[in-house]
Amino acid sequence: MTETPQAKQPLTSLPGKALYIAPSILAADFSRLGDDLRQASTGGADMVHIDIMDGHFVPNLSMGPGVVQAIRPVTALPFDVHLMLSEPGRYLEPFVAAGADHLTIHVESRGDLPAIIAEIHRLGCSAGITLRPGTPAIALAPYLEMVEMVLVMTVEPGFGGQSFMAGQLPKITAIRRMMRDRGRDNMLLQVDGGVGSKTAQQVILAGANVLVAGSSVFNAPNGIQDAISGLRALV
Numbered sequence: 001m002t003e004t005p006q007a008k009q010p011l012t013s014l015p016g017k018a019l020y021i022a023p024s025i026l027a028a029d030f031s032r033l034g035d036d037l038r039q040a041s042t043g044g045a046d047m048v049h050i051d052i053m054d055g056h057f058v059p060n061l062s063m064g065p066g067v068v069q070a071i072r073p074v075t076a077l078p079f080d081v082h083l084m085l086s087e088p089g090r091y092l093e094p095f096v097a098a099g100a101d102h103l104t105i106h107v108e109s110r111g112d113l114p115a116i117i118a119e120i121h122r123l124g125c126s127a128g129i130t131l132r133p134g135t136p137a138i139a140l141a142p143y144l145e146m147v148e149m150v151l152v153m154t155v156e157p158g159f160g161g162q163s164f165m166a167g168q169l170p171k172i173t174a175i176r177r178m179m180r181d182r183g184r185d186n187m188l189l190q191v192d193g194g195v196g197s198k199t200a201q202q203v204i205l206a207g208a209n210v211l212v213a214g215s216s217v218f219n220a221p222n223g224i225q226d227a228i229s230g231l232r233a234l235v
């Protein structure tokens with residue numbers, strides 16, 4: 001029997017909240033990924049952050065559409081997929097077919113980015129744009145009115161468990177200001193990399209409203225649910 005695909009949940013369909021928590025499964029125990037994901041889902045996560053790496057755009061490989069498809073039945077939460085790929089345009093359809101609800105691409109990646117963003121929308125998903133720590137905020141300016149979310153990386157993309165780069169905080173503030181200047185203050189501003197109880201407050205004060213948390217959630221001493229509640233309690 002063929003399963004009916006779940007209706008897409010672009011991030012614009014999220015219920016209004018001051019803060020959204022997006023556990024990054026890169027830090028989950030892959031030998032029991034379904035269990036970890038289920039705990040994050042029942043523990044209060046708002047979406048599931050999935051990191052896709054091609055070993056070229058970043059010096060690491062992670063997972064492909066097969067893994068996304070395998071975990072799709074585990075939770076009804078939206079799948080927020082971060083494409084760390086040199087040529088993201090080549091892989092949109094497989095990830096959307098596997099269950100992605102949102103796709104974020106890098107401003108440094110190759111291709112006609114406005115056309116890629118339009119294709120993400122045509123496939124029924126919301127779209128995001130992100131940048132490496134060394135790329136200035138202004139590089140996003142041409143795309144801010146095309147996407148629903150901006151992701152600021154507070155580590156060099158490619159590996160989980162790295163230290164938070166506090167030098168990226170002014171960039172978060174600058175991007176929030178750019179959103180306001182365009183009358184788009186309701187946009188999602190996501191931060192990813194080293195986010196946990198010691199760093200989340202600064203990120204929120206700088207203007208973020210979506211926290212990606214990998215190690216601080218999946219390796220938390222008191223469990224996944226406790227870590228998510230702790231982050232949520234910060235606002």
Ligand SMILES: O=C(CO)[C@H](O)[C@H](O)COP(=O)(O)O
Pocket residue numbers: 024026027049051082155156157158159160161162192193194195212213214215216
């Ligand atoms: O995108 C990533 C790495 O490229 C990870 O999502 C990010 O680093 C989260 O991991 P952690 O919370 O452990 O830092």
